[in-house]
Amino acid sequence: MSGSQCCENPPTLNPSSGGGHVEEIGGLKTYVTGSPHSKTAILLVSDVYGYEAPNLRKLADKVAAAGFHVLVPDFFYGDPFVPDNSDRPIMVWIKDHGADKGFEDAKPVIDALKSKGITAIGAAGFCWGAKVVVQLAISGLIQAAVLLHPSLVTVDDIKGVNAPTAVLGAEIDQMSPPELLKKFEEVLNAKPEVDGYVKIFPKVAHGWTVRYDVNDEAAMKPVEEAHADMLDWFTKYVK
Numbered sequence: 109m110s111g112s113q114c115c116e117n118p119p120t121l122n123p124s125s126g127g128g129h130v131e132e133i134g135g136l137k138t139y140v141t142g143s144p145h146s147k148t149a150i151l152l153v154s155d156v157y158g159y160e161a162p163n164l165r166k167l168a169d170k171v172a173a174a175g176f177h178v179l180v181p182d183f184f185y186g187d188p189f190v191p192d193n194s195d196r197p198i199m200v201w202i203k204d205h206g207a208d209k210g211f212e213d214a215k216p217v218i219d220a221l222k223s224k225g226i227t228a229i230g231a232a233g234f235c236w237g238a239k240v241v242v243q244l245a246i247s248g249l250i251q252a253a254v255l256l257h258p259s260l261v262t263v264d265d266i267k268g269v270n271a272p273t274a275v276l277g278a279e280i281d282q283m284s285p286p287e288l289l290k291k292f293e294e295v296l297n298a299k300p301e302v303d304g305y306v307k308i309f310p311k312v313a314h315g316w317t318v319r320y321d322v323n324d325e326a327a328m329k330p331v332e333e334a335h336a337d338m339l340d341w342f343t344k345y346v347k
Contacts, residue, residue: 117319119161126165134216139180142172149177149226153237158188183210207239230346235259245269252345254338259283266295272303274341280313
């Protein structure tokens, strides 16, 4: 997590962004969007910048428009990473916000969804969030996982997944370089009982699916392609 890529292009956080609303679910403030009557839910687990990132909320709204009930919890309890804070560089901040804690915090959120009648749950993790989601995929708590430009995910993690898992990676990525992603692919291919695939997007860098400039037409093409791939995966397995 020490690589600078995980912190590049920080978003301007906006607590009022998105078409949904914020409520407390499973003990966490959570951005909620989509039909409350849906029986299928998607959990989006943010990168280090947290649940108030406008692009992430916009993506949540897009997933909700496909018929899912979508949640973006605040796993950082109001304390997202602040790149300008020299007193708390990323390696200091991460000590307070480990993915293991994120995984534990996700459990009551999932329990709350099930108590409301949700029968199938998918989860997508971005950078930091991918480690949380891969642990959910190992635990059997979700029906499908998507890992987008993952940070900290290991080959052993991929060996343990029990849910259909898609990995959407970047060609230019110090956190999960193509060499590592190809090892993920080998592991998934060797697990016929679990559907999975790895896709490496050319000419894009770590974080590209949520930290992008909407006015950059060329940048938006791989963003939209990755979002469509994620949505296709959930449509296939979360029903």
